[in-house]
């Protein structure tokens with residue numbers, strides 16, 4: 150493993166043994182402290198990585214060493230409670246035993262890591278069927294029946310969805326017109342170039358695609374825009390919870406209105422569930438919001454962080470792309486698909502418990518805000534996906550700094566004007582013990 154690698158390997162193993170030897174309550178008691186009984190380690194430096202990756206190359210690094218479930222240790226042996234499920238993708242946290250066993254089972258059963266997309270192995274096909282099953286209500290009049298799988302990351306899936314939208318729009322409109330996309334202010338649909346253009350980047354380079362940005366949850370503005378643009382709207386993009394906009398939650402009535410206008414104008418309603426998907430008892434958030442979109446994008450949680458895999462679910466009449474328009478050749482991923490299937494089974498088996506724990510977390514946060522309205526403004530999100538909005542950006546930043554020092558890995562959005570939110574996305578293994586510990590610790594960190 151390179152310079153210092155052997156020692157790091159030993160330290161990783163020792164770290165994992167420590168995490169496995171303690172109960173969740175025992176680990177909670179030591180969150181934030183340095184685990185002195187673990188071996189000291191010389192970390193590998195970051196000099197060969199790009200500057201934008203983790204940053205701060207000069208300092209002795211304190212990066213990720215070993216993890217299990219929602220707990221992890223850093224190279225400097227500090228114990229953290231991961232409150233953001235990695236980078237929002239680790240549905241069951243780190244190396245969750247049931248998923249590790251599933252990987253072994255799959256390999257023993259002859260499931261391969263990857264192969265040519267023309268000959269998808271059984272788990273890929275079965276995952277597509279299962280995604281169709283969970284995407285539709287029993288009485289859906291026109292089912293979402295097609296899945297574009299085999300795209301590695303959410304960004305590629307978003308780009309694929311966009312290509313479908315533009316091709317479908319071209320079928321209905323003169324090639325001389327300019328299509329419009331309606332997007333919500335503060336959206337995030339990945340790092341490919343056109344989705345970045347949708348949020349204001351690369352403007353010099355992209356022509357003939359109009360982006361209309363609307364304020365989330367403003368029905369009057371949405372109606373005005375749809376009236377003005379009519380059939381020029383190729384698609385409307387929405388995320389049920391805008392994590393990039395301080396976990397703002399879209400109101401069901403707003404989404405239902407968007408649904409009606411999309412049907413009226415022929416626009417495709419595209420729901421990006423890359424953040425929300427799989428973190429719900431119903432798998433997709435929209436399933437409990439009273440509407441069905443034309444396209445759903447899913448990624449992140451689907452394979453719980455084990456090899457990225459993403460998908461677009463839509464109707465066969467909109468299945469307009471050719472094979473090399475959108476796939477990754479390195480992403481047919483039967484083994485990752487098998488993990489996706491196991492995640493679906495695990496969610497179904499434990500849906501009530503997951504919902505109850507998520508509700509306990511939200512109720513606890515709301516109670517905290519009602520006690521500490523002097524610094525906290527509101528709680529946003531749903532169940533495991535939460536944003537604590539502070540009254541002032543400095544308070545959010547200060548709170549985040551103290552949370553990190555206390556071993557609570559959280560994120561803060563406070564650099565854009567008006568943003569002042571600490572974000573959390575708890576992985577599904579959190580239980581009442583961990584949630585109660587976290588709530589108490591968060592309260593103790595308030596000024």
Ligand SMILES: Cc1ncc(COP(=O)(O)O)c(C=O)c1O
Nearest residue numbers: 302303304337338339421423424
């Ligand atoms: C809502 C949403 N869409 C798209 C993406 C892009 O996914 P990925 O980072 O897997 O490419 C993300 C990633 O955070 C996301 O949160």
